Amino acid sequence: MxxxxxxxxxxxxxxxxxxxxxxxxxxxxxxxxxxxxxxxxxxxxxxxxxxxxGDNRPSVKAEALAKEQFPNESGVPALIVLHREGGMQDQDLVKLGKVTEHFTKNPLPNQTLIPPLHQLPPPALKQQLSEDGSTIVVPVFFEKTATVDELKESIEVFEKKTSEIIGSDVFEASVTSADALSARVTGPVGIQIDATGLFESADVTLLIATVLLVLVLLLLIYRxxxxxxxxxxxxxxxxxxxxxxxxxxxxxxxxxxxxxxxxxxxxxxxxxxxxxxxxxxxxxxxxxxxxxxxxxxxxxxxxxxxxxxxxxxxxxxxxxxxxxxxxxxxxxxxxxxxxxxxxxxxxxxxxxxxxxxxxxxxxxxxxxxxxxxxxxxxxxxxxxxxxxxxxQENRMGLAIGSLVTKRPWTVTLVTVILLGAMATFATQVKINFDTLSSFPEDIPSREGFTLIGQQFSEGELAPVNVMIDTEGKTVDLKSALAGLDYVSKVGDPAKGATDANIQAYSVEFKMNPYSNEAMDRLPDLRAAVEKTLGDAGIPDAADNVFIGGQTAEQLDTKEATEGDTARIIPVVVVLIALILVAYLRSIVAMLYLMGTVLLSYFSALGIGWIIIHYGMGADFIQGSIPLYVFVFLVALGEDYNIFMISSIWEKRRRMPLLQAIKEGVAQTGGVITSAGLILAGTFAVLASLPIQVLVHFGLITAIGVLLDTFIVRPFLVPALTTLLGRRAFWPGEYKPVKELGKRSF
Missing domain, CATH: 1.20.1640.10 (Multidrug efflux transporter AcrB transmembrane domain)
Known part of the structure; x- marks a missing residue:
């Protein structure tokens, strides 16, 4: 040494x-x-x-086939949702015609197509309205190669010119206003622009808020x-x-x-x-x-x-x-x-x-x-x-050190029961993969999507693309799909550009295509398609079915993330365990240090779910959160364990173990508490942002850091070390230091 x-x-x-x-x-x-x-x-x-x-995922294969056989020259759509409570007026439709006429003659940068509504007679234009006549959706298509910044600039130009033609800022008007025409941009382009804007603004906000928070906490702690x-x-x-x-x-x-x-x-x-x-x-x-x-x-x-x-x-x-x-x-x-x-x-x-x-x-x-x-x-x-x-300094730390060394069983049982009770709520956590649901409710793309769901069909925003290889046989798939109780509309079949045996059907669900319910329907949909092909005498029907679209992509995302979670969590546990064994030279210490951090993780997930679900009213958390929280909490939680155990390991070479534990807790208590408050505070900053996925991630991670700081590190870990005594160092060498009148190991 x-x-x-x-x-x-x-x-x-x-x-x-x-x-x-x-x-x-x-x-x-x-x-x-x-x-x-x-x-x-x-x-x-x-x-x-x-x-x-990856390219091996079913939705990606379907997308590749769609590009090959059904090339969409129109591009990526921005859906412009115009709405007036009580019904669109004739003058609204006239002005809308002027808008499409202008952008037909003066295309936006990267614009490929806008429907020429100005060429439609009034009766035909009114047929495009929702059933109550209050809403119309106009797609504007852009080049697939356009960047987010380019799309954003084009949409800003579109919004400004459209407001000039209509005579009011329709993109700022409330969608619930009884006497105003409102407009919102949604669809793939709108969602993409809003998502990028949220994270770009979050980057600046995070940097400023984090610096100020750390500065204030450091001033309060160290003065x-x-x-x-x-x-x-x-x-x-x-x-x-x-x-x-x-x-x-x-x-x-x-x-x-x-x-x-x-x-x-x-x-x-x-x-x-x-x-x-x-x-x-x-x-x-x-x-x-x-x-x-x-x-x-x-x-x-x-x-x-x-x-x-x-x-x-x-x-x-x-x-x-x-x-x-x-x-x-x-x-x-x-x-x-x-x-x-x-x-x-x-x-x-x-x-x-x-x-x-x-x-x-x-x-x-x-x-x-x-x-x-x-x-x-x-x-x-x-x-x-x-x-x-x-x-006498560190009086609080010395008091805690005395408590855990004098009553280790009591401290261990109380903390394990408390954390274990909270961990049981982790089994109730529900997840989803709906990116749009993590947006604020008043963001344009989400408001536009909500209007489409209310006035038309939610499935219209992201239809499922079903493609089959008929192998030259007659297949009445449209009738089979239309008979499914969760399908609202099935489009006519389209034939492949180079292979007429390839047919594509646009299938609209009755429910939100981004929801878990829609994802759960995809296996049923595939089974129905395979059965129809089998009844038509097509062998190996499963190889002839391709299902794409946003819902299929989300299902693949769910399966991929679940596989990643099952693979990465054991790898992280093993890697950290090996590092702990190499540093502490103790298998026993590694086991109980890993156990405490894992317990802390599940407890944080449980407490987070209580707050998010019962306190904030959210029904789900994003599917990526459990893995991210695990990697952060297990790694950062072991930071505090390593720092405190290092102090105990160092002191036990020159004093009895009980005294080393007591003084180790006292010596590291202040700095770990300060560090934990700062780390939890910085993650809690995420909860102030208008992005639900970051709110949930920041909240659960901050809770986990606080559990490590105030329960696991000062109480549970030193209590377990006290109970195990010299066994905590196995198989490493431990030479006890005896002190008259005091218990020693």
Whole structure:
């Protein structure tokens, strides 16, 4: 151990010595400047529409067949929903005709087609209205190659000119207004624009809110303006390296990421990054109270904290990299940005932050400067004040440490029962894969979709595309499908462009095509199609059926994410277990540390469901949330376990185990509590955003962090360590330190 400490102390001198501190800072400054001059920022390289499903998925195969046999030259539609409560007026239809006439003569950028409604006679135009005459849907088609920014610019031009022609801002008018014509843009283009806009605005909001939150919490916890800024400076430099690196990777096509990845990466960077800084800061503050030379104190702090910080960061990096094993593209796109941000922040925490602390020294903690007892007495003597009495610190931590070592069974049973009871609610969690349902209710694309569902048929927005290979036989599939009780409309068959035996049918469901109910109907629909083909004498009917569309894509998404969850969770558990065994050299400690974090995860999921379902009234959470929360909570939860157990493992070499546990809890209690509050707070910022999937993710993750901070780390883990005694170190070597009159292992 002495050799290891000596090596780490030499490392501390190399990065934060009297001269080397300036070298470290200059290296970071130069690195940030060079990278930002050479490479673009990550935000400029986001790809919002990267495919999430592999070519082997049924919906992807169906989409490929549709492009081959039924090429849609019209492009991607934006559905313009015009609505007037009480019924559309004749003048509304006249103005609508002028709108289509204008954009027929003056197409928008990337526009391929707009129906020439101005050429229809009034009776024919009125037939396009909903049954109550209040609503009409006009598709505007755009090139499939158009980017989101290009589509957004075109729609903005469309909205401005349409409002001029109609004579009022119909896109701002309320859809429930009794005397105003309203318009909303929905469909694939509208949903795509709104989704991108939400995440782009969330990125800026997250960055500002997270910085302010971390700054305020640091000021409240440490009451030092300099110390509050040091972790933020470290995070800022880390971000200055991460962003151009990701921009470079994206520019070269090595990785793909979207704005959602960058948004959550920002939260992770500030939350976890500040935690790593605080682990070192807390150790430095303790050492300044016993070591007069600040450089010696800092080297000792680096020696004591670097191992735990490095192992904690390595645990998170490895866990996040496990997302590369996912089939679902969105999971894969999260892996590199997340793991890279933690890796760079970990390096900054053990290089740049120590150098900054070496520059400011004790002044980092101004006005509450930590001093040795001798320094305090000398300071009092110079001011002519009486000698200060020694203060007992960490009284709360010592009290908790005494409780868990004196009543370990009671603490263990109470915490396990409490967490277990909350975990039972995790079995009630319901998930869905409806992207639109995560949008705010008043966002244009969702309001337009709601109007279509109310006035026409929800299935009209995203019909199921059923294609069959008839092999030259006569198949009356339309009649068979129209007879299904969950189908509202079946279109006439279309023949393939190069193979007349391929037929396609547009099938509209009676329910929301994005719902779980619609997805559950697809196997029945496929079975009905296969039966019809079989009755027509077509062998191997299953190979002749292709089902595409949004509902089919969501079903494949569900199956892919369920497969990813079943594959990645065991991998993460095994990887973290191996890291714990390698670091602690104890299989027993690994088992109960992993067990506590898993219990915390299911408890967080259960409490989150209670709040989301019973408190917020939501019926589902997004299907990706359980896996994301698991990866984050298990990895970040082990961070706190590693930091505290490292303290206990270190102390038990020179004192009885019970005393080591008590003092380990006391020593790490303050910093872990501070770090947990900051990490939970940064994730809770997500709950303030207008995107339901981020609200649910941020809420559940924040709950899990708080459970780890206030229940698992201070109570359950040390209580289990007390109960296991020397067995907690098996098969590692444990040499008990005896102290007269006290229990020892």
């Amino acid at each position: 002495g050799q290891k400490e000596s090596m780490l102390e030499r490392y501390g001198k190399a990065v934060a010595g009297k001269k080397t501190r300036w070298v470290t800072i200059l290296v970071w400054v130069a690195l940030v400047m060079v990278l930002n001059l050479l490479f673009p920022q990550a935000n400029s390289q986001t790809v919002e529409n990267a495919p999430n499903l 030092s303006p300099i110390l509050a800024l040091i972790p933020l400076v470290g995070v800022g430099f880390a971000y200055g390296v991460i962003s151009p690196l990701l921009g470079w990777f994206g520019e070269e096509g090595w990785i793909t990421f979207d704005s959602q990845s960058i948004s959550i990466m920002t939260v992770l960077l500030f939350g976890a990054g500040t935690d790593y800084c605080l682990f070192l800061v807390a150790r430095f503050r303790q050492d300044l109270k016993v070591q007069e030379n600040r450089f010696m104190a800092l080297r000792h702090a680096i020696s004591g904290a670097t191992g735990a910080v490095a192992m904690s960061g390595f645990t998170v990096v490895v866990s996040l990299l496990a997302l590369l094993l996912a089939e679902y593209g969105s999971y894969q796109r999260f892996a590199i940005p997340f793991s890279l941000s933690i890796f760079i922040m970990m390096i900054a925490s053990i290089t740049l932050v120590p150098a900054l602390l070496a520059v400011f020294g004790r002044a980092s903690f101004f006005p509450f400067v930590p001093r040795t007892p001798e320094m305090q007495r000398e300071r009092a003597r110079k001011k002519g004040k009486p000698e200060p009495k020694p203060k």
